Amino acid sequence: MPHILTRSLDRRATIFLAIVATVGVLLPLSNLLLPDTSMLHVPTYLMTLFGKYVCYAVLALSIDLIWGYCGILSLGHGAFFALGGYAMGMYLMRQIGTRGVYADPVLPDFMVFLNWKSLPWYWQGFDMFWFAALMVVLVPGLLAFCFGWLAFRSRVTGVYLSIITQAMTYALLLGFFRNDFGFGGNNGLTDFKDILGFNVQAEGTRAALFALSCLALAISFLICRAVVGSKLGKVLIAIRDAESRTRFLGYRVESYKLFVFTLSACIAGIAGALYVPQVGIINPGEFAPGNSIEAVIWVAVGGRGTLIGAALGAVAVNYAKTVFTSGVLAPYWLFMLGALFVLVTLLLPKGIVGTWNAWRDARQATSLSEDARSAAFEDGAVKPHMAE
Numbered sequence: 001m002p003h004i005l006t007r008s009l010d011r012r013a014t015i016f017l018a019i020v021a022t023v024g025v026l027l028p029l030s031n032l033l034l035p036d037t038s039m040l041h042v043p044t045y046l047m048t049l050f051g052k053y054v055c056y057a058v059l060a061l062s063i064d065l066i067w068g069y070c071g072i073l074s075l076g077h078g079a080f081f082a083l084g085g086y087a088m089g090m091y092l093m094r095q096i097g098t099r100g101v102y103a104d105p106v107l108p109d110f111m112v113f114l115n116w117k118s119l120p121w122y123w124q125g126f127d128m129f130w131f132a133a134l135m136v137v138l139v140p141g142l143l144a145f146c147f148g149w150l151a152f153r154s155r156v157t158g159v160y161l162s163i164i165t166q167a168m169t170y171a172l173l174l175g176f177f178r179n180d181f182g183f184g185g186n187n188g189l190t191d192f193k194d195i196l197g198f199n200v201q202a203e204g205t206r207a208a209l210f211a212l213s214c215l216a217l218a219i220s221f222l223i224c225r226a227v228v229g230s231k232l233g234k235v236l237i238a239i240r241d242a243e244s245r246t247r248f249l250g251y252r253v254e255s256y257k258l259f260v261f262t263l264s265a266c267i268a269g270i271a272g273a274l275y276v277p278q279v280g281i282i283n284p285g286e287f288a289p290g291n292s293i294e295a296v297i298w299v300a301v302g303g304r305g306t307l308i309g310a311a312l313g314a315v316a317v318n319y320a321k322t323v324f325t326s327g328v329l330a331p332y333w334l335f336m337l338g339a340l341f342v343l344v345t346l347l348l349p350k351g352i353v354g355t356w357n358a359w360r361d362a363r364q365a366t367s368l369s370e371d372a373r374s375a376a377f378e379d380g381a382v383k384p385h386m387a388e
Helices: 002-033 044-070 078-094 109-113 129-153 158-177 203-228 231-241 243-248 253-279 289-302 308-325 330-347 351-379
Strands: none
Touching: 002 044, 002 203, 002 308, 044 078, 044 203, 044 231, 044 253, 044 289, 044 308, 078 129, 078 158, 078 253, 078 289, 129 158, 129 253, 158 289, 203 231, 203 253, 203 308, 231 243, 231 253, 243 253, 289 308, 289 330, 289 351, 308 330, 308 351
């Protein structure tokens, strides 16, 4: 039976990846090749919207990796998402050059407006894409490593860890709001022109960014699945279920938690980097603790500890948000989101996909048991009165 259940899980993963690949190919082709009058044509604004959903799905995967499989509930993961976004935004700002409002070849417009005389040292190198791409992963990963080393070494767990992750992202929010921090203050970074020489507003660029987002989702899923399906993943689950016992068995729990926390932050940073050129702006609002809490709700709704459920939960909840906030129900969205979280916690504690998986596995186990009994009766190994 374990072999059949494992094979079933592999089949679900294959189906998920096939859907992501199909969507990542067909939607851009529909946008670029079909005329606007066609019923199958996908408008550019929808490409941007769907691309944003896919980036959120990658963020949800990163949270599910640490929460669903290691028991680390981070309420500040939006900080890593935002840092990856700022790293990409800095590259995009350096590409504007003399096309800005003040036509300064080096300084971004907000620095000229604030009378900055030279480019800060931490902006150096962001005129090169490879350097910006490296920072997208390195900056969130380094912050997560330092934060995790201090927290896990001190054996901070549970609600206390959740609180300090929230404090971390709130501190970053306050810092990035300051004009003298060098990141655009309240307005953030915007008015992007090019990425790798391509117009960021062009339909072809939008389609390519969407396809890259789908590719990032597929790769992130494969990485997370490789981690949780390995011996490392079994140790992570043991830490989640019985951390003290796992430590007593000789495992260096802090090292395992630090590794998976850092990896999760790097994935979140990549999601933020893909998000920024599609939405066209990054500002301190992305650090808001409410954003991180909302991302946790995506995972809870979809199914904690399922990976697929986390990604689907992010897409489903954000689609619902788009629908409700575009009408008369917009002021009530937060109430509806809170009610959704409460209902899922009480009625579907495993989330939508987790509950479906549990029901399906139980049904398969029952079917296998009935088949075994039938085979035993046919072979004469079990007498009818013995079965009764």
